[in-house]
Amino acid sequence: MMRIGLLGFGKMGRMRLKAARFLRGATVTAVADSSKRALEAARRQGVPHVYADYHDLLASPAVDAVIITVPNAMHEEAITAAALAGKHIFVEKPLARSSDECLRITDAVDRAEVAAMVGHNYRYFPPVKRLKRDLDSGALGDIVLSTLEIVDGPLAPALESRPIPDWYMDPGDRGPWLLDLGYHVIDLFLWFFGDARVLHAYLDRRYGFAHEDNASILLESGAGAKGTVHVGWFSKLIFPSFDFRVILHGTAGFASTDQYTPASLKLHAAIEGAKNTLRRTTGRRIHPLSYTFYYGSYIEELQQFVNSVRSGTQPPTTIKDGCETVRTIEEIYGSAARSPALTNVVSTAAGESLRKAEGIR
Template structure:
């Protein structure tokens, strides 16, 4: 099949990637790319001087305070867009001007309307768009999918997924103000549903096929402009499965060791992602935490390592790079990212139609 994407060199030259935004997740992508064989990262961009310093210490030759300047100056095959959501569309448009493929941090955009414009621009330019939906790369989720497809539990009439994260103020005690943009609905498009829920939607469609939203409710545990808790009821027509999704960003002192819980209730048994965690998961997590605490005291946090969660980001970016080399559609494409956004928009619309009581946060036991 002929590819829609522009031709790539077939020689053995490394794939050249620029990283746009080297804050928290941007540094994960940067260090992932630096660790990959056959990939080079000549440049990174960030408006924050301290972030540029970190990128240089990590091994990047050149840094820019403006991502547009980087795209204009560097000869790149691809760019990682790890900027705040309100800059995603503009960054993709700039990359398209130079024929540069893009790997975009989730959510792809702030709305399906914005996503459609991005994908239209990308199609006209012949560039590939990948999205960093990483749950499907975690070994526990891969294990759930394998067990489900083996058919051992039969038909699955009901499933549930919960995804949690730190709240917008960080773990208590909150002694510094958070950045303003994550709490600005115009900058991010929404709260926990876009931050966490789109991951859930993506992995559920990966398991059950296309989803329909039946009901939703949003809540705020803090007095902030965006929701920090959301519950969505879904239906998978292809498999006849009813699914509940809950996502929340809470001010917990310590998050559970596993912050995503997936459970499939089959007619002859149950599958959970806990059953498919790597045997050394808890030891590795504890060791990584200690290493990062020590490095914060004496130097630079590790950020990337072959650990459970961060490895999924590495594998997602590596798959995108392989697709770029082969002139193929990325395995998690812009259309995948757009579908997750569409589900979130429907959930927001349904929640807005209901005059809801304050959301009761379900108990989640570690």
């Protein structure tokens, strides 16, 4: 049984613990967080060992691997420390805030010869997996055009009634904004087509935040597939609404995630809940989090990590994959800096008023 320690027990740490409950061949034995409230929450959820300093967790021989969900600014330090301690590593995206950090992380992991995987959970969404199968089978022919869109934001009601952490709103701690949300769809373009160069990028700021809150980007793969990427960080949609889609247009057909997504996620949740009740009653394996349609991706990718460590094979999303996504995002910012300044910026006062009204610091 592989023993896992969680570094960080905020929103994503708690989500990862929920997912880890359903893993085969692994269990969470320890949590590290500097917050006393977080450690109390971990104890209440049955975690046997808690630490205020993650270095103490890394020193424990009772931990084989770690899941890193600390703030982005701490990724390089935490990954390096875990590698030096000989722990296998699963790190929440983004891998790092810059290509320089990526290079140092790569060196640390390579020297330690530990397994390392970056959490790109959108690859495990059911409609995305269907789209990838369509693409790889050749059913769509050569892809000429694609559209990748995601809109979320701090204005949306949270799944957990907890305030947005200060680090998340600080570009210095979090890194460039596209590393948070746009990272997902940019990674999907790279996964679908293998590589990307940035033809054009336009970043806009409407609500007075310290960073852009919407972006339009044009990418091109080495094979000539174009990708239009739209990212927004302004949504007030209520869960389980989900403003995300990918469309592929090929010479032999087209496919969209909308084709494989339930028309009503609420109805889907009710049906899956009933199915899981029946599965449990009849002694069959339940499909945990299937009712959410997309949070099951956290379980699947963690299971892939566990399987790769136990079998000694390469994880499906590597440090190299994470570095390439970060590099592409840096190229996007470079392209935007060279573009004409056509941004539509709402006044800082108006943005501050909006943030106060929504309870955002």
